[in-house]
Amino acid sequence: MDKILSFSCVFDEFKTMRDWGNKLVFYTDILSPEDITTLIWFRQKQVFCVMGENPIKEIPKNLENKLNNTHEGKSPSQILRNVIYKVWENNFRTKYKQFEQYYPIAMEILIEHMKTKI
Numbered sequence: 001m002d003k004i005l006s007f008s009c010v011f012d013e014f015k016t017m018r019d020w021g022n023k024l025v026f027y028t029d030i031l032s033p034e035d036i037t038t039l040i041w042f043r044q045k046q047v048f049c050v051m052g053e054n055p056i057k058e059i060p061k062n063l064e065n066k067l068n069n070t071h072e073g074k075s076p077s078q079i080l081r082n083v084i085y086k087v088w089e090n091n092f093r094t095k096y097k098q099f100e101q102y103y104p105i106a107m108e109i110l111i112e113h114m115k116t117k118i
Contacts, residue, residue: 005035005038005039005042007035009028010026011051012026019109019110020091084107085103088106
């Protein structure tokens with residue numbers, strides 16, 4: 001069974017990182033030892049988060065479908081290209097008029113970032 005963790009928290013901080021990712025900071029009430037263990041297990045893993053002002057009793061169908069079909073049979077390189085396209089579209093369209101100008105630059109940045117992890 002998939003690990004699932006649910007708890008109330010206060011969303012305190014949002015920060016855009018150099019690699020175009022985002023850092024979110026949450027403050028929680030006191031967590032049980034089991035929840036802490038699960039939270040530690042999730043560290044540095046790709047997870048899905050759902051936020052709302054009221055307790056979420058069930059995931060809405062449209063969101064559930066989105067979570068279940070995030071890749072829709074695409075290869076990892078196609079997914080990465082689509083993500084880079086969205087970054088260009090939302091943040092760099094005025095600086096780089098064509099996506100083809102931005103794509104090699106973004107790939108080089110990602111490659112250099114990954115090299116730092118070696």
